[in-house]
Amino acid sequence: MSPIAAPPLLPPLRRLLDQPGLRLRLLTPEASLPAQALEQSVEWVHSSDLADPTPFLSAGQVLLTTGTQFAAEGTTDAFYAEYVSRLRARGIAALGFGTEVVRDGTPDPLVAACLAHGLPLVEVPYGTPFIAVARAAGDLVAELRYARHTWALGAQRAISLAALRPDGLSATLSELSRQLNHWVALFDASGALDRVFPRDTFAASGGANSRGSLARVQQEAARLLHRGQRASTTLDEGGETLTLQTLGRRDQLRGVLALGGATELDQASQEVVTSVIAMAGLALEQNSALDRARGHLRSGLLHALLGGDVELAQTISREMWGPLPHEPVRIAIVEPLPERLDALTEFLELRVEERPGQLFFAREGRSVMLCVDQTGGPLLDELVSFGLHVGVSDHGGYPSLQHLVAQARQSLERSNEGAPGIVEFEVISRQGVLAFLARTDASEVGRATLRPLSDHDAAHGTALLGTLRAWLEQNGQFGPAAAELGVHRHTVRGRIDQAEALLGRDLGTFHARADLWAALLAAGDAPLG
Template identity: 80%
Template sequence: MASTLAPPLLPTLRRLLAQPGLQLRLLTAEPALPTHALDQSVEWVHSSDLADPTPFLSAGQVLLTTGTQFAETTTDDYYRDYVHRLTARGITCLGFGTEVVRAGTPDALVEACLAAGLPLVEVPYDTPFIAVARSAGDLVAELRYARNTWALEAQRAISHAALRPDGLSNILSELSRQLGRWVGLFDAGGALDRVFPRDVFSGADASPALPRVQAEAGRLLRRGHRAGTTLEQDGETLTLQTLGRRDQLRGVLALGDGAELDQASQQVVTSVIALAGLALEQNSTLDRARGHLRSGLLQALIGGDRPLVQSVSGELWGALPAEPVRVAVVAPPPERLDALAELLELRVEESPGHLFFAREGRQILLVVDLAAGPLLDDLVGFGLHVGVSDRSDYRTLPHAVAQARQALERAREGAAGLVEFEVISRQGVLAFLARTDASEVGRATLRPLSDHDAAHGTALLTTLRVWLEHNGQFGPAAAELAVHRHTVRARIGHAEQLLGRDLGTFHARADLWAALLAAD
């Protein structure tokens, strides 16, 4: 990753020590300190002579002391404990002011700092602590001004990038360059659309973050609300932000390979989110025009004018799916129609010739080839009910559409999922009729038996079901119920009396079987 063009957030310890007017002297040699110890950020400078000042300090600060808390008889262990408390708190550096309480810096303190890897500097008598604090404050203010200036320049560069051909790619590439971190765009379906630098997820130095970022992008899109989040992955801070309007999300912008964004960086990212959202909205307007064309072509295809549809589709999206095809129908919430249409447009671009789709009212009809299983699974993953027809050719496409809609109605009876018409046809006509509003009729038909069983502890209803399942044969029914066949015969006779029906007729048996299905 190329180095960032943005100035740092905070001054480093090395820069503070280099201020000529302070005359600070490093007592712990740099080679003996941990790598980059002098390149740590300095958040502020604080002074205290308390034996334990850590409750009043925060990580990234420089602590100055005159050593009042140390006596001539102070032991080495005391110094080590003192330094340990500072390093545990995350102090960047310890400064010792000499000639105020004692001459020079205690050797035991130097040794304790070396052992703990804590930079120790000597502050001469002529340098007041307030001068060190003021110098650090000036550096912080200087960098803050520099970052604000950078933010304005970065936004200007990104605005110019938006005017070039393929403005969306150019603004993302410019954002990556300005922040010095990778920038990715995930489409409305949660797939990685583009990333800058382009090789960030390939090669020996590839970022391992893609699977987790993609999963989180998919989660944000499925929620359907504008949102942002940050993740931690192997020490890398990942930032994600949805693009588009509420319930009409166009994608997710992802930033990686860096610390959490500060205010100046966030301003730059916000400008990119606005520009990217605008670009995606403009693409959406074009997609809606394409959608109207698709709807007209679908009607022509169902009407049998396949040559016309094949000609237009071939020019715009590629060939129609090869026969045999299946029809799938989904009915997403109205606020998600646009987002789903965009997802399907992307799938057409990725795999032309495998999918043709169009809106029809509040539904979306898909004509797919036999390799479209993963696409249909994606629709279920977005919390949708999907109805799928049997295999068909284009000549019988209207029948396939009717099958898919019947399958969709069945799918809507449960949680989000996919139902194939083949499943319905295997269950038979009675099973289909029983899934309409016949449940109350079925329960009323069987109530004489259920009421008798409840009142007398009998098993007439169960016996009737098992007997019908065995085609009215008493022997097999008795074997399953573990009773004598004469017991089954007596129960069926009793049921005939309660129901007022002759169960020796096919009509009565079929009617009661349908009632059992409906009651279930």
């Protein structure tokens, strides 16, 4: 159901002019006035015959005068122009001239001055007392206040109903965004953007949707969270009014709610926001406790799966979240930062709801393990957007789950060596076992094995180590190795004989050659001196 549009805070000038009992007449044609001049909000109606009443006026008021200040003989056109100029500079919404009190009709120079400065001029007939105009304006203000109060009650009811949906927190924030016609963003306890409504608020460029605005709001949210106290703040950024409010208890803040729009929130809107803050804070507290309980249950089911009790895990999972992913499955492991764990868990919970039977996940110490079916590729790609390293196993069945977990851990170790991204065990297995040694703690063993050669090269300026590598790469053939090194094959043979002596190994055997090749891979490209 679409929301009821929020009524304006104050009545526009047009509504006051249209009150039938007042019989007001606009002397400055609307076409000659600035655009939207008659839509300006009327804050109140004030009367004064001072030559300069501006010290007692505020922007948005309608000024009524009988023209006593113009009664003196010799009043010049310049006097009228200066009078109107001061009113215009003060932000007066309109000027009303009461006729037949001090003089007949409205002075022509006053009409000309109002036209020149774009100020609406209204003629108030003798039969309409100024107090009637002020009372009509007051009635309109009271009517709008009541309408906004009614709107606020309706908005709070719509938001309360949204909170009853399965995705209560998201539905509540989305409904708040619609009701206020503001964007609404939720930042988690670490200050990271958790969700935003409308969803594409920060996707476009420029104005309210710019990345710069997001950075400004995120910076302020982080500042409020760093203080560790319940707080709120209002900012002006890029033509928008930004409102931020912390969520949660003073000693355990759960996040920050931020709103932005072209207008500042009035009391009625603030009441709506206050109710959402209370609901959001409660939802985050409840979600935290519920997530802990569900997390323990998920961890228990993971241990059941690893222990081979697939039927028990399948039964409980089906009751709680839907069936386990269909075989063959893959295991993916990530290790998020502690402050990002809650956001990742909530993200995965939403994916489980969206894709029943395609995903199961659980915590295991610092790690989060995901079990996905063959359609889980896009989900794993989404994990990289969290800045995570992802290790993924081969496909397999639940009986081989322990092996899949071991593969995923090895893949995660490889992924941790570079930028955030996905490493699949299939890639590692294609590279072979010896290539894997270069990324394990076998490096020191390899360096120690080769040290007799590296020390000799350093002391005597020889090239035994490089010659050994080239000779092994050429399958122990002297001719190709010599061609690669640019030396005679007898030189290569002599160096290999010298290496055999230093290493105390018979390089004619496959075992010795394989062992030295593994040592070279494990030692890597760093100097061995």
